[in-house]
Amino acid sequence: MGIDAVLLGITLALYGIAAIVYLWRMLREPGPPLMVATGTAGLGLVFHAAVLVAGGVRGHHLPFFNLFESLLFTAWVLVAMYLFIERRYGMSALGAFVSLAALGMLALSVALPKGIDIALLNPALRSPWSTVHIGSSLVSYACFALAFGASLAYLWQERLLKAKRFGLLQRHLPPLHTVDRLAYEMVMLGFFTLTVGIVTGALWAETAWGNYWSWDPKETWALVTWLVFAGYLHVRIISGWQGKWANRLVMTGFACVLITYFWVSFFISGMHTYVGR
Amino acid sequence: MHLVVIGLNHETAPIGLREKLRVPEAGLTAALDDLQAREEIRECLILSTCNRTEIYACTPTRADDATVRRWIEAYFGVTAEEVGSHLYSHAGHKAAGHLFRVAAGIDSLVTGEAQILGQVRYAYGAASGGGFTGPVLNPLFQQAIAVGKRARTETEIGRGAFSVSSVAVQLAKSIFGELAGRTVLIVGASKMGELTITNLVGAGCASVLVTNRTLERAQDLAARFGGTALPIEELVPALGRTDIVITATGAREPIITRAMAAAAMRARRGRPLFLVDIAVPRDVAAEVSTLDNVFVYNIDDLQAVVQSDLDNRRGEIVSVETIIAEETAAFTHWFRSLEAVPVISALRERFDGIREAEMAKLQARLRHLSPEDLNAINAAARSIINKICHQPMICIKDYSNSEEADIKLETVCELFGLCPEDEGPERDEASVEIGRTHGH
Numbered sequence: 238m239g240i241d242a243v244l245l246g247i248t249l250a251l252y253g254i255a256a257i258v259y260l261w262r263m264l265r266e267p268g269p270p271l272m273v274a275t276g277t278a279g280l281g282l283v284f285h286a287a288v289l290v291a292g293g294v295r296g297h298h299l300p301f302f303n304l305f306e307s308l309l310f311t312a313w314v315l316v317a318m319y320l321f322i323e324r325r326y327g328m329s330a331l332g333a334f335v336s337l338a339a340l341g342m343l344a345l346s347v348a349l350p351k352g353i354d355i356a357l358l359n360p361a362l363r364s365p366w367s368t369v370h371i372g373s374s375l376v377s378y379a380c381f382a383l384a385f386g387a388s389l390a391y392l393w394q395e396r397l398l399k400a401k402r403f404g405l406l407q408r409h410l411p412p413l414h415t416v417d418r419l420a421y422e423m424v425m426l427g428f429f430t431l432t433v434g435i436v437t438g439a440l441w442a443e444t445a446w447g448n449y450w451s452w453d454p455k456e457t458w459a460l461v462t463w464l465v466f467a468g469y470l471h472v473r474i475i476s477g478w479q480g481k482w483a484n485r486l487v488m489t490g491f492a493c494v495l496i497t498y499f500w501v502s503f504f505i506s507g508m509h510t511y512v513g514r
Numbered sequence: 515m516h517l518v519v520i521g522l523n524h525e526t527a528p529i530g531l532r533e534k535l536r537v538p539e540a541g542l543t544a545a546l547d548d549l550q551a552r553e554e555i556r557e558c559l560i561l562s563t564c565n566r567t568e569i570y571a572c573t574p575t576r577a578d579d580a581t582v583r584r585w586i587e588a589y590f591g592v593t594a595e596e597v598g599s600h601l602y603s604h605a606g607h608k609a610a611g612h613l614f615r616v617a618a619g620i621d622s623l624v625t626g627e628a629q630i631l632g633q634v635r636y637a638y639g640a641a642s643g644g645g646f647t648g649p650v651l652n653p654l655f656q657q658a659i660a661v662g663k664r665a666r667t668e669t670e671i672g673r674g675a676f677s678v679s680s681v682a683v684q685l686a687k688s689i690f691g692e693l694a695g696r697t698v699l700i701v702g703a704s705k706m707g708e709l710t711i712t713n714l715v716g717a718g719c720a721s722v723l724v725t726n727r728t729l730e731r732a733q734d735l736a737a738r739f740g741g742t743a744l745p746i747e748e749l750v751p752a753l754g755r756t757d758i759v760i761t762a763t764g765a766r767e768p769i770i771t772r773a774m775a776a777a778a779m780r781a782r783r784g785r786p787l788f789l790v791d792i793a794v795p796r797d798v799a800a801e802v803s804t805l806d807n808v809f810v811y812n813i814d815d816l817q818a819v820v821q822s823d824l825d826n827r828r829g830e831i832v833s834v835e836t837i838i839a840e841e842t843a844a845f846t847h848w849f850r851s852l853e854a855v856p857v858i859s860a861l862r863e864r865f866d867g868i869r870e871a872e873m874a875k876l877q878a879r880l881r882h883l884s885p886e887d888l889n890a891i892n893a894a895a896r897s898i899i900n901k902i903c904h905q906p907m908i909c910i911k912d913y914s915n916s917e918e919a920d921i922k923l924e925t926v927c928e929l930f931g932l933c934p935e936d937e938g939p940e941r942d943e944a945s946v947e948i949g950r951t952h953g954h
Contacts, residue, residue, distance in 0.1 A: 266670065398688060398809050403819050408684075412691035413786055480784030480807040 244288045245343065251281030252316075252340045259332035263409045271329050278336055279320060285313050285339075301371050304502060308346035310372075312339040314379040322383070326419065330411045334386040366441035374434030374459075378494055380427030381466075385491035387420035388484035395481055417479055420487050428466045435459055455501045462493035515556070515852060516575055517650055519609040520582045520601055521568030524623050527600035535590050535597075537562040539636075546646045549585050554578040557648040559641035559655065561616070563633045565623050570613070572650045579603060607846040610654060614838045617662035619671060626671040626827040631662040650852070654845065661841045669833040674823025678816040679710040682790045683717045686758055689786050689809060694718035699756040701749065701770075702763030703731045706792050710760050711739060723752055727763070753778035759789045761797035768799040775802045782807070790816070847915060854914035857923055858907050860932040865899045 255278035262268035292306055301310040319335040322328070394410040397403070438456075439449040450456060469486045472478040522535065537545050537560055549558045549569070557572040571582050583601070587594055604612045612621070617634045619626045638655040641647045647655065666672035675681040683693075690696055698719045700707050703726055711722060722741030725748065726732035732743040744752055753759060753775065763769055770789070775798075779787065784807050791798040791812040803810040873892055877883070883891075906926070913922035926932070 266673070394688065395807075398685070399803070401811070401815055401818075403685075403822075407688065410688075412687060413689045415691040476783060477785075478783045480786060482806070483784060 241288060241291050244284050244291065245347070248281050248284040248288060249340065249343050251277050251284060252336050252343065255281060256333055256336035256340055259329065259336055262329065263333055264405065266405055266409075274329065274332055275320065275323060278316060278332065281336075281339075282313065282316050282320065285309070285316065285343075289313060301375055304349060305346045307371070307375055308342045308349075311375045311378050311382075312342040312346075314376050315339055315342075315382055318379055318383060322419065326415060328411050328415060328419075330390055330409060331383070331386045334389070335383070338382060338386075364441050364444050366437045366444065370434055370437040370441050373430045373437065377427045377429075377431035377434055378498055380423045380430060381462075381491050381494045384420045384423035384427060384487050387416040387423060388487040388491075391416040391420065391484045392481065392488070395484075417484065420484060421473060421479075424466055424469055424487060424490070428463070428470060431459070431463055431466070435463060455497060458493060458497040458501055462490060462497050465490040465493055515650060515856075516573050516578065516605065517570075517609050517654070517849065518573065518576075518579050518582065518603060518605045519568050519570050519612055520579065520586065520603040521561075521566060522597070522600045522602065523566035523568075523621065526602055527597075531592075531597065531600055532565065532567065534592060535562075535567040535586070536564070537567060539640075542637075542640045543644050545589060546641060546644055548589060549582075550646055552581050552585055554581045557651045558646050559637060559651055561634060561637040563630065566616070566621075568616075570609070570651060570654075572648070576605065579605070607842055607849065610657075610845045610849070611838060611842040613654065613658045614661045614841055617658040618665035618834050618838060619662070620665075620831050620834050624676055625824060625831065626666075626673070627676055628666070628672055631659065631666075634662065635659055650849070653848070657841060657845060661838065664841075665834045665837055668837065669830045671827055671830045671834050674826055675820050676823075678706070678792065678813065678820060679713040681816045681819045682710050682760075682811075683713050685790075685809070685811065686714065686788055687717070689788050690757060692718060695720045696758060697721045697723065697756040698758040698760065699723040699725065699752050700735070701725050701746075701759065701761040701797065702727075702765075702793065703735045704762040704764075704792070707760050707762030708735065708738075710790065710792065714758060714760075715739060719758065723756060725749055725752060727765075750774050750777055751781075753787065754781035757786075757788060759787065761789065761791045762793050763797050764793070765797060766795065769797040770802060771799045772801040772805065775805055775808055779805055779808060792816070850914045850919055851911060852914075853919065853923060854910045857910050857914075857926060857932065860927075861906065861910070861930055862899075862903060864930055864932060865903060869895045869899060 255274055258269055258274040258277060262271065262274060289306075289309060292309070296306075301307045315335060316339050319331060323332065390410055391413055394407065394413055394416070397407040397410070398413075438459075442451065443449045465486065469483065469490060472486075473483060522532065524532070527535075542560060542562070545560055546558060549555055549560070549571070554573045555571055555578075556574070559570040561568045561570070569582055569586065571578075573579070573581065583594070586592070586597065586601070590597075613634075615621045617631055619628065619630055622630050634655070638647070638659070642652060642655075675684055686693055686696075693714065696719045698711060698714050698721070700711055700722070703724070715722065722736065722739040723744055724732045724736040724739075724741055725744040725746050726735070727746055729743060729745055732745075735741075736743040749770070753770070759770075761769060775787070775789075786807045786809060789798050789802065789808065789810040791810065794813060796812055798810050798812070802808060869892075873888070873895065876891065877888060910923065910926055913919055913926070916922065
C-alpha cells in the first residue's frame with residue numbers, strides 16, 4: 238500500500254501544479270509556456286498509469302472493479318484524451334478544467350470508502366462481458382466530461398461575446414466553432430462507448446442475473462443519458478442544428494452522466510451499488 | 515565624435531510640412547548621397563515615414579549640427595523660418611534614447627504600432643547597404659532594432675487591436691476559429707467597409723458577396739474582390755448562407771430587421787452569424803442582437819475595443835521606458851568609451867614619434883653601435899613608453915565614462931599637446947617642435 242500512496246500523492250501534486258499553470262495561462266498574459274503545463278500533466282499521467290498498473294497487478298484484473306479504481310481509471314482516460322486533443326486542436330483552454338476534474342476525482346477516490354470489489358464479491362459474477370461493460374461505460378463518462386468542458390467553454394465564450402466583454406478571458410477562451418465541433422466529436426465517441434457499455438451490460442446481466450434488463454436505477458439513468466445524447470446527435474446530424482441550445486443539451490446530458498455515475502452509486506441501492514451498506 | 519538626430523514628427527509639424535520633408539523609398543539613396551557629400555558628415559541615415567522624417571548623423575563636432583539643418587533646408591527647398599520651430603534635435607545619448615523610443619513604438623501616433631520597427635529596419639538597411647553608416651550608426655541601429663523587439667516581447671506595448679477593422683477580424687476569429695473558407699457579405703459600399711473586407715480576405719475569408727441598392731456599385735466592388743454581386747432583394751437568403759456580414763450603407767432606417775435576421779437564423783439552424791455594423795446611423799436594428807447565436811457589433815463597440823487596447827498599451831509605456839533607460843545607459847557607456855579611442859591613439863602616436871626621432875638621432879651620432887645594440891635600445895625605449903602609458907590609458911578610459919568627460923579629456927590633451935579633433939599639420943608641427951627641444 239505504501240508505494241501506491243506515494244505514487245498517488247505524486248500524481249495529485251503534478252495534476253495540482255498542471256491546474257495552476259493552465260489557469261495562470263488563462264488569466265495572465267504572457268503566461269508560462271504551454272510546454273510547462275503539458276509536461277506537468279503528461280508526467281502526472283505517467284505516475285497515474287503506474288498507480289493503475291500497481292493496483293491491477295495486485296488484484297489480478299483490470300483496475301476498475303470498485304469505485305476507487307473506477308474513478309482512478311476514468312480520470313486517467315480523461316487526462317489522456319485531453320492531452321491528445323490539446324495536440325490535435327492546438328487548444329489548451331480545457332487544460333485547467335481537465336486537470337481540476339482529474340484532481341477532484343483522485344481526491345474523491347481517496348476520500349471515499351473503498352467500496353465493494355465487484356470482482357472479489359462474487360467470483361460467479363465474472364464474465365468476459367463485465368470487463369467490456371465497465372471499461373466502455375467509464376470511457377464514455379470521460380468523453381462526456383470532455384464534451385461538457387467544451388460546451389461550458391462554448392457557453393462562456395458566447396456569453397462574453399454577447400455581453401461585449403472583450404477581455405483577456407474572452408481572448409483566451411477558444412473560438413465558438415472549435416469547441417462546438419469538439420463537443421460534437423466527444424459526444425459521438427461517448428455515445429458509441431456508452432452504447433457498447435449498455436449492450437454488454439445487458440448481456441452480462443443475462444448470464445449473471447438471468448434477465449437482460451431489470452430497471453435498476455443505474456440502468457434507468459444510463460438509458461436517460463443515452464436518450465439525451467441520442468437526441469443531441471439526432472438534431473445535430475439530421476437537422477444540422479448547433480449553437481447555444483445544442484451545447485446546453487450537452488450540459489444536460491452530462492448532468493445525467495453525473496447522476497448515473499455518482500448519485501445512483503451512493504444514494505440509491507440497487508444491483509449496481511458500489512458502496513456496501 | 516558627435517552623434518545627432520534632427521527631424522520632425524506628427525507632434526511637432528503639420529501634415530503639409532511633413533509631406534514636404536518626406537523622402538520616398540525610391541529617393542532614399544540619392545538623398546543619402548547628397549547628405550554624405552557634405553564635408554562634415556561622417557555617417558548618416560534618413561528615417562522617413564508618413565509621420566516623421568529624421569536625419570541621424572555623425573559629425574566631428576557639435577557645431578556641425580548646422581550643416582544638417584542647412585542640408586534639410588537646401589534638399590527639401592524650405593526656409594529656416596519655415597522649418598526651424600518644427601525641428602527637434604537630440605545629441606549623444608539623448609539621440610540614442612530618442613531612436614530607441616521610436617523603435618519601441620512609444621513615439622508613434624498610435625502607441626505601440628508595429629510598422630515603425632519595420633521602417634527603422636528598412637532605413638538602416640538602405641543606409642548600411644549604401645555604406646552611409648559606420649562604427650557609430652551601425653551598432654546604434656542594430657541595438658535600436660533589438661530594443662524594438664525587446665519592448666514588444668517583454669511588455670504588452672504591441673498587444674491588442676490597432677484599428678476597427680482589425681477588431682472585426684479578431685472577433686470573427688473568436689466565433690469561427692480559422693476564417694479560411696468562410697463567406698463574407700457586405701451590404702452597401704463605403705471606404706471603411708472595403709477596408710474591413712480587405713482585412714477579412716487577408717485573414718482567409720474565401721468568398722465575398724456584395725449587395726447594394728444600386729446593383730452597379732455592388733458589381734464594381736464585387737469585381738475588386740473577385741466576389742459576387744447580389745440585388746438587395748436577395749439579402750435574407752444571402753444572410754442564410756454567409757457567416758460574416760458587414761453593413762455600411764447610408765440608409766436612414768435599419769436595413770436588417772429582427773424579422774429578417776430571425777428568418778435567416780431558421781435557415782442557419784443555430785450556426786452563428788456575425789454582423790459588423792459600421793454604418794451611422796445603424797443598419798442593423800438593435801433588437802437583432804436579442805436573437806440566439808447572432809452576434810452584432812456596431813462601430814461604437816469596435817471603437818471601444820480599439821480605445822481600451824490603446825489605453826492598455828499606454829499603461830505599458832512606463833515598463834518600456836525602463837527598458838529604454840537600460841539600453842540607453844549601455845549605449846552611452848559604449849559611446850563614451852569611443853571618445854577615449856582617439857585620445858589614446860594620439861597619446862601613443864605622440865610617444866612613438868618621440869622614440870623614433872630620438873632613435874634616428876642616436877643612430878646618426880653613435881655610428882659604432884651594431885644593429886643588435888640599436889635593436890636592444892629601441893626595445894628598451896618601447897618598454898619605457900609602454901610603462902609610462904599604461905596608467906594614463908586606464909585613466910583616459912575611466913575619464914571617458916565619468917561626469918565631465920569633456921573637460922577631463924581636454925585636460926589630458928592639453929597636458930600632452932594632443933588635439934584629437936583637429937588632425938593635420940598642427941600636430942606634425944608640435945611633434946617636430948618637441949623633437950627639436952629634446953635635441954638640444
